[in-house]
Structure formats: structure tokens, C-alpha cells
Amino acid sequence: MSAVSTVMMTLDITIVLVALPAIREDLGLTLSGSQWAINAYSLPFASLLLAAASLSDIVGRRTIFLIGHVIFFGASIGCILTGSEAGLITFRALQGAGGALVFGTATPLLADAFEEKDAAKRTKAVAAMMGIGGAASAFGPLIGGALVETGQWRWIFAINIPIGILAILATLFFVPDLHRETRVARAAAVASSPESLPQGPKVSVYAMLLTITSLVLVNYGIIDGENQGWTSRVILCSLGAGLILFTALVLFEMSKRDAAMIDFRLFRIPAFATVTFNAFASRMFSFGMLPFLILWMSGQLGLSALEIGYVASGLAVPMIVFSAVGIKAVAWIPVGWVQAIGMVIVAGGLMLGLRLDAASGWQTLIPMLLVMGAGTGLMLPHVMSLAVEVVPAARTGMASGLANTALPLGTAFGVAVYGAYLANKVGAGLDTLPIPDQFREIAQQAAEAGQFLAIAEQSEPLAQQALEYFLDGLHGIFIIAAVLALIGALASVLFIRPGRSGTADAREDADASAAVAA
Structure with a gap:
């Protein structure tokens, strides 16, 4: 159920991208409303993951997991029934909150299912779950495009209903609250000797x-x-x-030290800090830039939602294939080097994106997406397992929450930073052209949205110039993302050292830090 729930929560981050034109036409969304239809999910999702991690350690992982599913289920129904922009944004925010509770507890809940002697199996299970979740995000545009073209935009939320019912029932009947035993034992120990255990995290x-x-x-x-x-x-x-x-x-x-809801002291552990940065960067240089590639494919090439989804699957398919390769590779190569190799491959894929020009078609994107998907597939499955392994056992929920938070934050900040950079490049370029003042703002908004075919109906030369500025912005985005990938590769080699499960030295750092903190 953890894997299925992870797929559902991560899918809803990207599935809405290709459905926005249909939603805008039906509900009359403004431009800011379209942006908030995405951000209203991502920001609560990222923010509340931190609280979910602490709640899972205090209340119980199974309980928080169920509460999150109920909230997400109800919010999905709300998204289907709403007829207004404000309603959609509100229910998307509730979806993000419920998704955070589910996603923040999925990894530690899965880890609880394995005994300490089965650490290797637990690592593989967590890695497989993260690989599948990452691929689900990549497949979001394809699934969304198929649903929009065969039905209507509300179908992208309707698919959550049967999956949600299945997840809730399966958790109630087949997933035991294994974390309860730990909580009961801890409570008994504190009652008999309050000073025997350090103060646990508290929700703030x-x-x-x-x-x-x-x-x-x-x-x-x-x-x-x-x-x-x-x-x-x-x-x-x-x-x-x-x-x-x-x-x-x-x-x-x-x-607040041990009573902190968010234990920032974990970032003193070099391996944990590196893994969290890799999680953030992996989403920033993939899904953080995907909306702008979709704008180009829709506004310049005139591709339909489903056709855009097919192109985006060039990222998803190698991500799945190379996730399995990455999981197997740690048997021969230290996990830090696997992370580094994946990051370097991603940087190479981003450089292939510099081949895009005014005459390019969707085929030019495919090599870039395939190489990026391969690199991401190699490194992403190890992010959560590493985050859990390199910290003290009592902080696994906290660690998974912080590392999980880095994923949607990478997407959100990628959209924000790349969007600001792209708008600046387009605006600065258009400022040099003799455009009448009354049309300048309209032309810039259309160019930033990638609506070059629409601009060409009014002025073919202006459309060509705007496209050049847009592509210059995309090239800059590719370079920025490649630099992030290379920084992650270098940090992985330096700070994720070889040893048992690829993190023995890092685990010693974690234990040492925990001892100092105590």
C-alpha cells in the first residue's frame, strides 16, 4: 500500500499540467489561478511533510497514513464537483495536505514492515518504492493527457477515488500498527524512569x-x-x-533540540545533507523545468495534451529501467559513486538540450529526455533509503520527512526560479523591439506562455524573435540545472562514503552527532 499511495500522491503533482488548458476553458481560470492550481498542491505538500514526519513518530505511522488518505479522498471529490476557480484552488490545497500526511509516512511505514535483520531487503523495498514514485511523476503528463482527451479534465481527479478506497480498506485490514509497540515500550520506559530516554519530537x-x-x-x-x-x-x-x-x-x-518538530541538526551529517540536496536538485532539474518544455511543445509545435504526454514519457521509461540498474549497481559500486554517475549523466542530458533551436521539432527533445531519465533513474531510488540509513533509528521518520520535502520543493522552486529567469530573458529581448506600447504587455504575456503560433497570426517576424528569446531562456535553464547536477555529483563522491550499505561511515557520523546532541 505504501508504494501504491506514493504513486497516487506524486502523480497528482504533475498530472494537472497538461489539463490546465481544459480547466481554464471550463472554469474561466485567470493566469494566476492556473499557477495556483499547481502551487496550491505543491506548497502545502512540501510544508506539511515535515509535520507528518514528526506526527508519524508520535501518533503512529498507520494512523497518520489513514488520516492523510481520507483527506486526500475527500479533496479529490471536491475537485471533481467544484465549479469555480476558488473552489479548485482550495481543494487542491487540501489534496496537498492529505498527500503530505500519506507520503511523509509511507517510507517509515514500509521500513517498519522489515525486521532489523532484514535491513538489505528493507533498503531494496524503499529504493524500489522511490523509483516507482519518481516514474509516476514523470508519467503524470501522459496519463493526464490521455484522460483529458478521452474524457474531460475532472477525470484526472476521479482516478483517485477507486485507488483511495482500495488504499484505505487495505490499510485497515492488512497493515498492522507495528509502530505502536515501540510507542508503548517508550511510554513504559519513560513512566518508570523519565530521565532514561531523551525527550522526543513534539508537533509545534x-x-x-x-x-x-x-x-x-x-x-x-x-x-x-x-x-x-x-x-x-x-x-x-x-x-x-x-x-x-x-x-x-x-x-x-x-x-528545542530533541523536542524539535524539525530536527535541523540532521543536516550536520554530511551524507544526509548531500542526499537531501540531491533530492532537491533532481526535481529542480527535471519536473521544475517540465512546464516550460510543455509550453514550447504546445504553443510552438501545436502538440495536443496526449502528444505532449507521449514525448514526456521519454523521461519516464528510462527512469523505470535504470532504477532497477541503480538498485543492482550498489552491489559492485559504492552508492555515493552511483549517485555521482547518475548526476553526471543528467548533466550530459541537459547539455543535449542546447541543440534546441527555432527549427527544432519534438524529436530534438527525445535524446535529452532519455539521457536525463537514465541518470535520474540511477540515483533517485537510493535517496530515501540513504536518508533513513544515515541517521539514528529514532529519527528515521524525521529524516524521510526532510528528504521527501526536498522533492516537491525542488519542483516548486524550479518552476519559480526558472520561470523568473525565462520571463526576464523574454522581457529583456522584447524591450529591444519597436513594439507599440499598447501591445507590448500582451505580446510579452503571450511569449512567456509560449504562444508563438498565436503571435504569428498577428506578426510572423515578432513570433520568430519571441521564440528566439524563449529558446535563449531555455538554454540558460539547462545550464543552471546542469551545474546543480554536477555539484550534487561532486558532493556525493566526497560525503557519501563506502561501507556497509554504502553508508557505514556516514552512519558513524550520524551516531556521533546524535551522541553529541544527547
């Missing part, structure tokens, strides 16, 4: 509010910075307040 409303508010403010500042001006008071205040609140969050949680 202040920490949750600081997390959500800081992420939303920074995200808003990055997304709207180009439109309102990077030096405008609103943008500067948004970015500044977001960074200040996040700093306050770190200081507040660090002061």
Missing part, C-alpha cells in the same frame, strides 16, 4: 506556521519578481520576510 503549531508562511512568501517573491520589479517594495518585503521567518524557524527548532 509555530513551526508549521513559520514553515508554510516562509515558503509561500519566498515563492511569491520569486514568481512575481519579474512582473512587479525586483526592486519593488512588495517583492523585497516578501523575499526579506520569507528569509527572516525561515531563519527564525531554524533558530527556534534548533533551540
